[in-house]
Amino acid sequence: MKKLLAVLVVVGFAALCLTGSSYAGEIDLLLQKLVDKGVLTAGEAQQVKTETKEGIRKEIAQAKYELLPEWMQRVKMKGDFRLRYAYTKQKGASDDSKGQIRMRLGLDTKINDQMKVGVGIATGSTTNPRSTNATFADSNYPASFKSIILDYAYGSYSPTTWLTLTGGKFKNPIWQPTDLLWDGDLNPEGVNVQLDYRLNPYLGLFLNGEIFALTYDSSGDANRTMFVIQPGVKYNWHDKVDFKAAVASYFFTNLKGTATYALRTTNSVDGNNYKYNYNSVNPSVEIGIKDPFAGVPILAKYVPYAGIFGDFIYNPDPETGKSGFDAGFKFGQEKVGDWGQWQAKILFAKLGRDAWLDIFPDSDRYGGKTNMKSVEGILEYGLSKNSSLVLDYYWAESLTRTGQSFMPQQVLQVDWNLKW
Amino acid sequence: MKNSIKTLLVLSLLFGSVLTGYAGGPYGEDERKIIIEGSTTVLPIAQVAAETFMRQNPDTDIVVRGGGSGVGIASLIDKTCDIANSSRAIKDSELDKAVTNGVDPRAHVIAMDGIVLIVNPANPLSALSKKQIKDIYTGNISNWKELGGNDEKVVVVSRDSSSGTFEAFGTLVLGGAKVRPDALLQASNQAVASVITHTQGAIGYVGLGYINSEVKVLQVDGVIPSKETVLTDKYPVSRPLYMYTNGIITGITRDFIDFIMSKEGQKIVDEQGYVGLK
Numbered sequence: 001m002k003k004l005l006a007v008l009v010v011v012g013f014a015a016l017c018l019t020g021s022s023y024a025g026e027i028d029l030l031l032q033k034l035v036d037k038g039v040l041t042a043g044e045a046q047q048v049k050t051e052t053k054e055g056i057r058k059e060i061a062q063a064k065y066e067l068l069p070e071w072m073q074r075v076k077m078k079g080d081f082r083l084r085y086a087y088t089k090q091k092g093a094s095d096d097s098k099g100q101i102r103m104r105l106g107l108d109t110k111i112n113d114q115m116k117v118g119v120g121i122a123t124g125s126t127t128n129p130r131s132t133n134a135t136f137a138d139s140n141y142p143a144s145f146k147s148i149i150l151d152y153a154y155g156s157y158s159p160t161t162w163l164t165l166t167g168g169k170f171k172n173p174i175w176q177p178t179d180l181l182w183d184g185d186l187n188p189e190g191v192n193v194q195l196d197y198r199l200n201p202y203l204g205l206f207l208n209g210e211i212f213a214l215t216y217d218s219s220g221d222a223n224r225t226m227f228v229i230q231p232g233v234k235y236n237w238h239d240k241v242d243f244k245a246a247v248a249s250y251f252f253t254n255l256k257g258t259a260t261y262a263l264r265t266t267n268s269v270d271g272n273n274y275k276y277n278y279n280s281v282n283p284s285v286e287i288g289i290k291d292p293f294a295g296v297p298i299l300a301k302y303v304p305y306a307g308i309f310g311d312f313i314y315n316p317d318p319e320t321g322k323s324g325f326d327a328g329f330k331f332g333q334e335k336v337g338d339w340g341q342w343q344a345k346i347l348f349a350k351l352g353r354d355a356w357l358d359i360f361p362d363s364d365r366y367g368g369k370t371n372m373k374s375v376e377g378i379l380e381y382g383l384s385k386n387s388s389l390v391l392d393y394y395w396a397e398s399l400t401r402t403g404q405s406f407m408p409q410q411v412l413q414v415d416w417n418l419k420w
Numbered sequence: 421m422k423n424s425i426k427t428l429l430v431l432s433l434l435f436g437s438v439l440t441g442y443a444g445g446p447y448g449e450d451e452r453k454i455i456i457e458g459s460t461t462v463l464p465i466a467q468v469a470a471e472t473f474m475r476q477n478p479d480t481d482i483v484v485r486g487g488g489s490g491v492g493i494a495s496l497i498d499k500t501c502d503i504a505n506s507s508r509a510i511k512d513s514e515l516d517k518a519v520t521n522g523v524d525p526r527a528h529v530i531a532m533d534g535i536v537l538i539v540n541p542a543n544p545l546s547a548l549s550k551k552q553i554k555d556i557y558t559g560n561i562s563n564w565k566e567l568g569g570n571d572e573k574v575v576v577v578s579r580d581s582s583s584g585t586f587e588a589f590g591t592l593v594l595g596g597a598k599v600r601p602d603a604l605l606q607a608s609n610q611a612v613a614s615v616i617t618h619t620q621g622a623i624g625y626v627g628l629g630y631i632n633s634e635v636k637v638l639q640v641d642g643v644i645p646s647k648e649t650v651l652t653d654k655y656p657v658s659r660p661l662y663m664y665t666n667g668i669i670t671g672i673t674r675d676f677i678d679f680i681m682s683k684e685g686q687k688i689v690d691e692q693g694y695v696g697l698k
Contacts (some may be wrong), residue, residue, distance in 0.1 A: 019645075035652075042651035043697030047529045048661045054509060054527035061515040062524075073520065113522070161500055198483065291581055300601040 027052065067190030071109075074153035079105040080419040084133065091407040099136040104151060115157050118170070122151035128263075129185040130219040130363040152187045161269045162197040173208050174230055175246050177309035180349055186360060188212040190225075197374040204234040206246070213218075214252070222258060227251040232284075242288040251279050254359075256317070263359045265405075266371040268318065278357050281313040288334065305334040321371060321399070328376075349374045354397070354417035365411055366396035373399060383416075390415040453481040454672050458492015461584025462661050464692045465531060466505055466679070472688065473679050474619060480672050496664055497523050502673050504664040507533065507584055508591075524667040530680050533696040534590055534628040534650035534658040538613065538635040540620050545569045547639035550656055553593050556623060559600035562579035564621065575617050576603040577624035585609065589625055592657050625657075629693035650695045661694065 031045040040048070065073060081103050088096040106120035123146050124132040132147040154168030166173070169189045171181055190212040198204040208230040215224035231247025256277040261268055268275040288307035293299035312325030328347035336343050351361065353371035366372045374396035379387045392413040400405035428629070462485045470482040485501075492504035493511075497518045504690065510525055518525045535680060537553060545567060548556075554572055555561040565571045578599050579586040590596060605614045606664050609630035614622045617634040631637055637645060641656050649655035663680070665673055679685045686696035 041698065042648055043532075043695075046532065046651045046653070046660065050509075050529045051527050054662075057509075057512070058515060058519075059526060061512070061519050065516070065519045161498055232683055262447065295605075297601045301598045304598075420621050 071202050074110040075104070076108045078108070078420065079103070080417065082418075084412045085174045087412045088409065089411075090409040093407070100133040101146070102132050102134065104132060105216035106152070112245075114159055115155065116171060117153075117155050119153045120151040121148050123147065124149045124151070124185075128363075129186050130360075130368055134187050144211050155366070162195060164192075164194045164196075166192040166194070173210065174228055174248055175206075175208065175244070175284065176311060177233060177244075178326035179365070180311045180324060180326065180351060181313060181356055183283060183362045183368065185363075202236045206232045206234065208232075208246075208248075211275065215254075224252065224254045224258075226253075236305075239289050239393045243286075245283070245285040248282040248284070249280075250282065252277065261359050265367065266353055266358045266369040266386055276315070276317040276354050278315055278354070279317070280313055280356060282311060282312045282313045285309065285381075290334070292331075303331050306331040307334075313351070315352075315355050319351075321354045324351035324355040324370070325349065326351075332380075333382075336380045336382045336388050338382050338385050343378075343380045345376075345378040345380075347374075347376040347378075349376070350399070364392070364411060364413065365394050367405075369398075369406075371399050371406075372396050384418040388417050390417060423497075423698065424570045431463050451484070452479055452672065453498070454502040455483045455485070455495075455679050456505060456663075457485040457487055457495045458476045458505040458509040459489040459503040459661070460486045460531070460583065461489075461533060462505035463509040463662070465661070465694065466503075466663075468688050468692065469676070469680050469685055472684070473676055473684070474629070477672075482672075482676065491555075493525075493664065496525060496666060497521050498698055499523065499666070502665065503676070505658065506662045506664055507588060509660075509662065510664060514549070516574060525664045526667065526669070528663045528665065528677050528681070529660045529697065530677075530690040531657055531661045531686075531697065532653060533661055534645055534647075534695050535585060535592065535625050536628050536631055537623065537625050537640060537657070538575075538631065539623050539637040539638060540616055541634070541636045542620050543569060543623075543636060544614050545638070546636070547642060549641055550593055553640065554597065557594055557599050557603070559602075570621075572621040575614050575619050575622040576600055576624050577619075578603040578605055579609070579612060580605040581606055582619055583607075586626070587625060588659060589657070592659060626691035628695055629690060647695050651697070658695070 017139050025145060027049060027196045031040065031049055034040040035042055035045045046353055059087070068410065073234040082101065084100040084102070086096075086098050086100060102123055104122040106118065110116050119313035121132040122132040125147055126149055132149075132151065136143040150169070152169045152171060152376035154166050154170040156164055156166040158164045167190070170192065172186060172188055173192045173194055174182065175371065176182055188210065190210060193207075193209040196204065197206070205321060208228065210226070212228070213227040214222075214226055215222060217223050218415060228250050230247055230248035232244065232245050235243040237243070238303045255274050257270070257273050259266070288305065290305055292306040293301065293303050308327075308329045311326060313324045315322050326347055328345060330343055330345040332343035334343075350373040351363070351365055351370045352393040356370060356372045358368065361368045365374050365376065374394055376395075379391045383389055390413070392415065394411040395408070397408035400406065440522070456470065459684055460677035463484065466484045470484050473481055475497045489504075489506040489508055492501065493514050495501040496512065496522070511525070515525065515673055537548065543564070545564065546596065546667045548567065552561065552567055557576060557578070561567065562574055563571065564574055576599070590599070604615060605698075606615060606624075609626040611625040612626050612632055613632060613635055618646070618698055628650060639645075643649050645655050645657070650658040663677060665677065669677060682688075686698040689696040
């Protein structure tokens with residue numbers, strides 16, 4: 001042991017004196033000589049060589065980190081850019097064809113080991129919480145400037161590895177395998193408690209508890225709040241099958257019999273007021289299988305992953321149009337992260353008129369309305385690391401087909417995504 | 421009153437003894453339990469070593485979990501495990517994350533993993549290149565004639581995808597490519613060797629510790645697999661196996677790593693079919 005320690009010191013010193021490619025050759029030579037002379041065994045030489053190499057890699061990472069100013073050591077920057085072509089065809093209306101960009105930029109700053117602040121900006125407008133798109137030439141002036149909005153700003157506190165408390169405007173913490181209920185751009189405002197506890201390497205439990213502010217009224221009379229609780233379970237079977245399921249329960253205050261939101265489109269009204277409550281229950285499930293076609297020629301090679309998933313919503317208050325679902329399957333790579341990787345996804349959705357508040361669902365699918373059924377097909381292809389091409393096609397129509405805006409609609413979106 | 425005080429003192433001492441029941445052991449209250457997590461390749465070594473270590477040190481509790489190298493290293497970075505088992509070196513991105521999280525990952529090489537290519541003894545070939553092995557396992561070569569052997573169909577035998585040996589073979593030989601779908605997947609090294617023994621035209625791979633006289637061992641890129649060629653990096657289908665810890669180790673973590681590196685620990689490594697460093 002002492003001999004090995006002495007060799008480690010000598011080799012470590014030599015490694016510090018040498019750099020880059022010269023290191024590998026010289027150290028290997030030195031160790032080989034020690035083996036030849038019987039000072040070290042081949043196993044000890046292998047141990048010294050590998051551990052020294054790993055030690056140097058760590059020292060370099062440490063030095064890189066320490067060279068950064070202190071504030072930069074605590075900050076992580078992330079963002080993405082999307083270029084989109086969108087084509088919409090609706091019966092009885094002119095075809096709509098447009099170009100759009102989306103940019104999002106975020107900073108996460110560690111205050112200490114338990115506390116973090118996150119701030120993000122994005123393109124978009126303050127009046128549409130379901131979109132961060134900026135449309136080309138959408139004003140009376142060509143090449144007009146685009147608005148930048150505050151996308152999120154929050155503080156979070158994690159007293160343990162399995163508990164996080166967050167407050168502010170933040171990414172939606174409610175787990176959803178589809179966007180039946182929540183548009184991905186919508187960042188709620190309020191507080192969130194997240195428990196994520198792993199019982200063993202295979203089984204984990206999680207719980208999301210949220211209080212979202214929906215309407216602020218200075219008099220307090222018309223304040224609206226949403227309470228959510230979502231317990232769930234995650235299970236991994238031999239690294240081959242991933243299972244995740246949860247049930248979210250939603251409770252709203254001050255909704256039924258009060259004035260509708262200006263963004264309302266399809267929910268039932270009584271005069272200008274909401275006719276129903278939207279307290280509802282939402283089970284969600286997702287099952288992913290790695291190598292689902294092992295042993296089947298061709299399929300085994302080209303389909304390394306397949307998954308099924310679905311959301312269901314039920315609102316007991318209305319007499320009709322009280323439920324909805326979005327279910328689908330995906331196959332290809334589990335995640336598209338590099339050149340040549342791909343994933344295809346097919347989803348079937350139906351959402352009753354009053355199953356859910358119509359101001360929250362995915363705005364690309366039939367304008368985000370309820371009272372609709374749809375089919376969506378998505379094909380994503382990796383162009384390089386952190387860059388992909390996405391084709392997203394929607395076909396949707398109203399469940400009752402009344403009025404021009406409720407005619408069948410087809411949307412095709414072609415996206416070029418770049419992330420950093 | 422005096423009796424009451426005496427009784428209280430005796431009870432306090434008894435209670436204290438129960439609370440510090442391990443006072444005679446070498447470890448402090450917080451040091452008796454460690455969690456080891458990560459690579460399924462390293463898992464059998466860690467499990468047997470932990471059982472032996474706990475038998476020798478009854479006041480210790482070592483929890484050993486699988487999950488994969490990435491999971492183990494992520495847990496080390498999150499400070500939820502004491503030792504991360506890994507069948508690969510920590511990635512640069514993981515190192516950066518560790519440093520940012522104030523974790524000082526230290527590598528301990530505990531063994532080498534050497535994978536041996538074996539064929540049926542009737543096969544006239546005695547050597548293949550890595551490229552030829554890849555072509556066989558990915559389906560580009562299906563007859564031994566294409567490699568100068570008999571006019572005979574190649575029967576490809578592989579470990580099943582949950583095994584660490586399968587993962588290592590995929591990385592070291594196939595470069596991430598998929599094994600041909602008609603390969604016969606076996607659940608153990610012994611099962612692979614058995615199929616090779618009884619099937620003419622079969623090729624398979626096993627850990628260095630599982631070769632026997634009923635199979636023929638192939639040279640790879642001109643190198644005969646042996647403990648020496650694996651330890652000296654001459655044999656191309658080999659890799660180090662790691663246990664990563666955070667910073668300077670003390671207490672049970674240090675003693676456990678020392679145990680693995682001892683003659684007894686390295687014997688366990690050999691018994692599990694890997695190449696010990698001693």
